[in-house]
Amino acid sequence: xxxxxxxxxxxxxxxxxxxxxxxxxxxxxxxxxxxxxxxxxxxxxxxxxxxxxxxxxxxxxxxxxxxxxxxxxxxxxxxxxxxxxxxxxxxxxxxxxxxxxxxxxxxxxxxxxxxxxxxxxxxxxxxxxxxxxxxxxxxxxxxxxxxxxxxxxxxxxxxxxxxxxxxxxxxxxxxxxxxxxxxxxxxxxxxxxxxxxxxxxxxxxxxxxxxxxxxxxxxxxxxxxxxxxxxxxxxxxxxxxxxxxxxxxxxxxxxxxxxxxxxxxxxxxxxxxxxxxxxxxxxxxxxxxxxxxxxxxxxxxxxxxxxxxxxxxxxxxxxxxxxxxxxxxxxxxxxxxxxxxxxxxxxxxxxxxxxxxxxxxxxxxxxxxxxxxxxxxxxxxxxxxxxxxxxxxxxxxxxxxxxxxxxxxxxxxxxxxxxxxxxxxxxxxxxxxxxxxxxxxxxxxxxxxxxxxxxxxxxxxxxxxx
Amino acid sequence: xxxxxxxxxxxxxxxxxxxxxxxxxxxxxxxxxxxxxxxxxxxxxxxxxxxxxxxxxxxxxxxxxxxxxxxxxxxxxxxxxxxxxxxxxxxxxxxxxxxxxxxxxxxxxxxxxxxxxxxxxxxxxxxxxxxxxxxxxxxxxxxxxxxxxxxxxxxxxxxxxxxxxxxxxxxxxxxxxxxxxxxxxxxxxxxxxxxxxxxxxxxxxxxxxxxxxxxxxxxxxxxxxxxxxxxxxxxxxxxxxxxxxxxxxxxxxxxxxxxxx
Numbered sequence: 070x071x072x073x074x075x076x077x078x079x080x081x082x083x084x085x086x087x088x089x090x091x092x093x094x095x096x097x098x099x100x101x102x103x104x105x106x107x108x109x110x111x112x113x114x115x116x117x118x119x120x121x122x123x124x125x126x127x128x129x130x131x132x133x134x135x136x137x138x139x140x141x142x143x144x145x146x147x148x149x150x151x152x153x154x155x156x157x158x159x160x161x162x163x164x165x166x167x168x169x170x171x172x173x174x175x176x177x178x179x180x181x182x183x184x185x186x187x188x189x190x191x192x193x194x195x196x197x198x199x200x201x202x203x204x205x206x207x208x209x210x211x212x213x214x215x216x217x218x219x220x221x222x223x224x225x226x227x228x229x230x231x232x233x234x235x236x237x238x239x240x241x242x243x244x245x246x247x248x249x250x251x252x253x254x255x256x257x258x259x260x261x262x263x264x265x266x267x268x269x270x271x272x273x274x275x276x277x278x279x280x281x282x283x284x285x286x287x288x289x290x291x292x293x294x295x296x297x298x299x300x301x302x303x304x305x306x307x308x309x310x311x312x313x314x315x316x317x318x319x320x321x322x323x324x325x326x327x328x329x330x331x332x333x334x335x336x337x338x339x340x341x342x343x344x345x346x347x348x349x350x351x352x353x354x355x356x357x358x359x360x361x362x363x364x365x366x367x368x369x370x371x372x373x374x375x376x377x378x379x380x381x382x383x384x385x386x387x388x389x390x391x392x393x394x395x396x397x398x399x400x401x402x403x404x405x406x407x408x409x410x411x412x413x414x415x416x417x418x419x420x421x422x423x424x425x426x427x428x429x430x431x432x433x434x435x436x437x438x439x440x441x442x443x444x445x446x447x448x449x450x451x452x453x454x455x456x457x458x459x460x461x462x463x464x465x466x467x468x469x470x471x472x473x474x475x476x477x478x479x480x481x482x483x484x485x486x487x488x489x490x491x492x493x494x495x496x497x498x499x500x501x502x503x504x505x506x507x508x509x510x511x512x513x514x515x516x517x518x519x520x521x522x523x524x525x526x527x528x529x530x531x532x533x534x535x
Numbered sequence: 536x537x538x539x540x541x542x543x544x545x546x547x548x549x550x551x552x553x554x555x556x557x558x559x560x561x562x563x564x565x566x567x568x569x570x571x572x573x574x575x576x577x578x579x580x581x582x583x584x585x586x587x588x589x590x591x592x593x594x595x596x597x598x599x600x601x602x603x604x605x606x607x608x609x610x611x612x613x614x615x616x617x618x619x620x621x622x623x624x625x626x627x628x629x630x631x632x633x634x635x636x637x638x639x640x641x642x643x644x645x646x647x648x649x650x651x652x653x654x655x656x657x658x659x660x661x662x663x664x665x666x667x668x669x670x671x672x673x674x675x676x677x678x679x680x681x682x683x684x685x686x687x688x689x690x691x692x693x694x695x696x697x698x699x700x701x702x703x704x705x706x707x708x709x710x711x712x713x714x715x716x717x718x719x720x721x722x723x724x725x726x727x728x729x730x731x732x733x734x735x736x737x738x739x740x741x742x743x744x745x746x747x748x749x750x751x752x753x754x755x756x757x758x759x760x761x762x763x764x765x766x767x768x769x770x771x772x773x774x775x776x777x778x779x780x781x782x783x784x785x786x787x788x789x790x791x792x793x794x795x796x
Contacts, residue, residue, distance in 0.1 A: 080732070081731060081732050081733075081734070081735075084732060084734055084735050085733075085734035085735075088734050088735060088737075088738045089734075094738075377628060395720055395721045395723065395739050396732070396735050396739075399735050399738045399739060400735060433585075434727075434728065434731050434732065435732065436725070436728070437688070437721050437723055437724065437725025437726075437728045437736070437739070438583060438688075438725055438726075438728070439688035439692070439721035439725070440688055440689075440692035440693060441688075441692065441719075441720075441721070443692070444692055454624060457582060457583055457585075457621075458628070460583070460584060460585030461582075461585050461586075461587040462585070463585060465585060465586070469584075470586075473580075473581060473584065473586045473589060474589070476580070476581070477581060477586070477589040477592065477593065479575075480544065480575040480576040480578075480593055480596075481575070481592060481593070481596065482575075483572055483573045483574065483575050486544065486547070486548075486575050486576075489548075490547070490548050493548065503772075508730050509730075511729070511730045511733035512729060512730060512733070512768075514733060514737065515733075515737040515740065515741075515768075515769055515772060516737075516740070516765060516768030516769045516771075516772055517767075517768045517769075517771040517772050518768065519549050519550070519764050519767070519768065521548075521549065522549065522550075522551050522552075524551060525547055525548055525551055526542050526546060526547040526548075526551035526553075526554035526555065526570075527542075527547055527570070527572060528551075529551055529554075529555060530554075530558075530570045530572070531572075
């Protein structure tokens with residue numbers, strides 16, 4: 070059974086371990102640079118990308134401002150179409166609802182289309198506790214599940230694995246989960262895909278309950294939308310007798326007309342494609358299918374109450390910010406300790422979960438504030454702004470607080486700064502270039518300290534600048 | 536036109552040559568530049584590390600020092616971007632305070648927001664001031680060396696200086712400008728990030744200096760000494776032989792000075 074993120078170390082420690090894994094860094098670098106380049110090329114093709122991006126922001130802001138109205142509209146439309154709507158305040162409630170719904174069908178197995186929301190609430194683990202096995206059917210999620218691993222990317226959960234690692238995972242673990250890997254499996258992508266196809270086909274044809282998420286929910290008709298590349302999701306949505314969709318409440322779009330915009334923004338931003346291969350829409354279930362929609366809050370209304378932080382809820386999970394982030398590129402997704410890694414994870418996770426744990430408190434600092442994430446975000450989430458906003462909430466270590474207060478005191482009068490500069494100049498011979506004590510040692514591990522000049526700029530100005 | 540130099544606390548204390556270079560360059564171009572001596576720090580380190588109130592106090596100081604000038608020039612993309620991009624956000628976010636202090640807070644907030652609106656549009660990064668305000672790209676510099684340019688994150692994505700620094704460098708006599716691979720990637724300094732996430736910062740810097748050394752340049756140039764301190768510190772530790780120089784120092788170089796420093 071897949072592991073969960075509970076009990077992860079704080080970001081800097083997890084990251085320090087990750088950057089030493091050269092295979093991981095190589096895999097990540099190759100993958101993120103490839104997607105990054107593709108995205109840049111297809112975005113450059115669109116003459117009015119900036120306007121589309123601004124429009125995406127406006128639509129999502131409208132949704133967030135009028136969320137209650139749109140959600141009631143969704144409930145009404147889904148119910149009218151013959152579906153059932155459930156409201157879940159948190160992960161425990163959502164898991165209990167889904168578990169009960171599966172138990173009511175009498176089946177012990179479910180197939181899943183890749184879903185961030187169910188990962189967020191730990192649904193697979195909750196179902197396992199009730200004796201129900203959840204089978205992931207997205208290829209990358211399958212690799213993660215078979216490898217007893219954790220997802221490392223929003224769009225490409227197995228981004229940290231290369232194909233020879235995937236071959237090993239298939240050979241060692243497919244048999245435990247169903248149809249074994251064929252003999253003589255190579256690491257050719259086509260062969261690996263064939264093995265997965267055979268393994269999954271058996272599963273699709275025998276499983277009676279499907280669980281999905283949704284990329285969008287259209288309020289005016291109660292229609293759910295899933296975008297995917299493989300067609301496996303479509304099988305999960307249409308073959309089972311019972312379909313349960315777990316969807317975060319922020320996923321709403323007001324109208325079909327808005328969907329048009331997001332069907333253009335999302336694929337270009339996420340996979341670097343002009344259009345995604347499979348778009349499935351469903352309003353309640355397909356004929357003869359029982360349909361349940363679980364609307365998930367799990368901290369979202371709390372995020373909504375924060376006027377700066379709420380823009381994180383505009384996120385459409387495209388992962389463009391991950392692919393362009395220099396920090397993510399060096400450490401991968403696991404260090405973020407959440408199903409949402411990278412820059413968006415650094416602002417979304419501590420807002421959804423709070424900052425009680427050391428890991429969650431360290432996430433707003435998992436960025437150099439370089440701003441690349443904001444530039445690529447298709448709904449213009451100002452991630453650096455939210456990071457700084459979350460940092461202001463603290464908590465701060467006592468030593469750092471004292472240091473910052475002292476620096477603030479020095480900087481609040483030019484005469485004090487001048488005094489410190491004079492002392493530094495006199496002591497300049499005693500400042501080591503290659504070894505600093507305390508927190509400075511983190512600097513001198515890989516960098517020399519600049520030489521302190523004999524005279525500050527202001528002293529030179531007083532002497533001969535004026 | 537009354538022009539002030541905002542040298543920044545880091546340059547003032549550790550890199551005085553950059554400030555001297557700005558003064559000599561601007562005077563050569565006929566600008567009468569002043570250095571208001573009450574200036575200290577824009578508050579970026581405090582705000583970005585999560586000490587907002589301290590940062591706002593320093594921001595107030597900045598606004599009162601520079602309010603009386605027509606233009607403020609800074610040889611730091613990062614500090615100029617703090618003032619121009621982040622001060623308005625600070626002003627917008629100053630509402631959430633207890634109700635009993637409302638009137639006082641409200642007045643303070645209004646005054647701060649007014650000062651921000653008045654001062655921040657007059658703040659320029661050096662390359663913007665030269666190209667946009669003075670209208671020059673050839674500043675009469677001579678620097679016969681092989682140079683590569685790192686467009687620091689805050690110049691690139693905060694101030695959007697675009698190709699202004701490159702145009703200035705291209706007009707320098709004798710200078711051979713070689714492109715830096717993956718130039719727009721962050722070097723990993725990020726202020727306190729370099730200490731709080733030292734391992735990631737070092738990994739980012741290692742890739743950056745690798746690209747710098749691949750160019751075969753003698754000099755790495757940028758418009759921000761904080762980034763140069765980080766990259767230069769690693770270059771020195773590696774005994775790479777590549778020097779780092781601020782854009783202002785290259786632009787201030789003339790035939791008789793040649794390679795200063």
